[in-house]
Amino acid sequence: MNVVVADNRDQIDNGQIGEALAALADLTRRQLLDQIAAAGGATATRLAGGMPITRQAVVKHLSVLTQAGLVTAQRQGREVRYAVQPSRLRQVEQWAARAAEQWESRLDAIKHIAERE
Amino acid sequence: MNVVVADNRDQIDNGQIGEALAALADLTRRQLLDQIAAAGGATATRLAGGMPITRQAVVKHLSVLTQAGLVTAQRQGREVRYAVQPSRLRQVEQWAARAAEQWESRLDAIKHIAERE
DNA sequence: CATATATGCAACTAAAAGGTTGCGCGTAGC
DNA sequence: GCTACGCGCAACCTTTTAGTTGCATATATG
Numbered sequence: 001m002n003v004v005v006a007d008n009r010d011q012i013d014n015g016q017i018g019e020a021l022a023a024l025a026d027l028t029r030r031q032l033l034d035q036i037a038a039a040g041g042a043t044a045t046r047l048a049g050g051m052p053i054t055r056q057a058v059v060k061h062l063s064v065l066t067q068a069g070l071v072t073a074q075r076q077g078r079e080v081r082y083a084v085q086p087s088r089l090r091q092v093e094q095w096a097a098r099a100a101e102q103w104e105s106r107l108d109a110i111k112h113i114a115e116r117e
Numbered sequence: 118m119n120v121v122v123a124d125n126r127d128q129i130d131n132g133q134i135g136e137a138l139a140a141l142a143d144l145t146r147r148q149l150l151d152q153i154a155a156a157g158g159a160t161a162t163r164l165a166g167g168m169p170i171t172r173q174a175v176v177k178h179l180s181v182l183t184q185a186g187l188v189t190a191q192r193q194g195r196e197v198r199y200a201v202q203p204s205r206l207r208q209v210e211q212w213a214a215r216a217a218e219q220w221e222s223r224l225d226a227i228k229h230i231a232e233r234e
Numbered sequence: 235c236a237t238a239t240a241t242g243c244a245a246c247t248a249a250a251a252g253g254t255t256g257c258g259c260g261t262a263g264c
Numbered sequence: 265g266c267t268a269c270g271c272g273c274a275a276c277c278t279t280t281t282a283g284t285t286g287c288a289t290a291t292a293t294g
Contacts, residue, residue: 014144018142018143018144018147021138022139022142024138025135025139025141025142026135026281026282027135028282030131030134030135037220037223038223040223040224040226040227041227043241044240044241045240045241053282053283054283054284054285055240055241056242056283056284056285057282057283057284059242060283061282064281075241077240077292078240078241078290078291078292079239079240079241080240080241083224084220084223084224086217086220086221089216089217090213090217092213093213093217096206096207096210096213099150099206100203100206100207100210103154103201103203103206104203106154106155106157106201107157107200107201107203109157110158143252160270160271161270161271162269162271170252170253170254171253171254171255172270172271173254173255173272174254176271176272177251177252177253178252181251194261194270195261195262195269195271196269196270197271
């Protein structure tokens with residue numbers, strides 16, 4: 001049956017999934033994540049330099065991303081460096097995989113019942 | 118290097134990913150998807166019966182989900198039956214997987230550079 | 235020390251999102 | 265043919281969200 005046994009540490013609750021999905025739903029935030037990942041970490045001021053929005057707007061986005069667990073913030077002197085957090089994205093991936101499996105097996109079951117007639 | 122070769126049909130553009138993620142971000146919509154999947158298809162009126170919101174609100178959610186490609190609508194006489202669309206959810210899963218891989222390999226590269234000092 | 239740079243906090247605005255009510259219309263079914 | 269049921273459309277309300285501006289605070293650095 002090819003079952004993948006997942007670790008309990010990978011479990012994520014409904015509220016956290018909602019936060020992560022909402023954070024990822026915004027195009028600007030996805031672009032920020034790309035930039036941070038590509039640069040291997042960045043500050044709000046730096047990120048704002050490459051976008052058509054103010055630093056304050058970027059800061060708000062970063063706070064949403066931090067709350068969602070998709071980035072971490074670390075203070076270094078007078079600046080705050082943000083880094084991407086792949087584990088949370090992996091949890092989103094697994095949530096989607098599990099849901100898709102459920103949908104598929106349910107549809108398969110329905111189809112088999114229909115064929116039996 | 119264990120590369121997974123994906124089919125082009127699985128590709129999804131940035132706009133569609135945004136729509137799908139936004140659709141999935143709402144708790145009520147995730148619950149609706151659960152209900153539809155579990156019942157193997159359902160109508161707006163039926164779904165509204167099991168939730169503390171009006172049929173109209175449910176209809177709006179279903180239209181968002183349809184637009185995002187997560188459900189399909191099919192008219193049967195005077196009622197409209199909605200069914201889940203696992204393929205779109207799989208595309209979300211793969212999008213997350215690809216992004217996570219990028220993030221991880223970038224962080225790995227940074228770490229190796231740091232260790233070389 | 236003085237200045238420049240990066241962040242933090244608060245108030246405000248405009249648009250989008252989730253939800254409601256009311257009503258008109260097609261389709262089943264007795 | 266009449267009635268009931270499910271659906272579609274439109275107007276309206278309220279809260280959230282993305283963004284702005286203005287100012288205060290902390291830390292480098294010449």
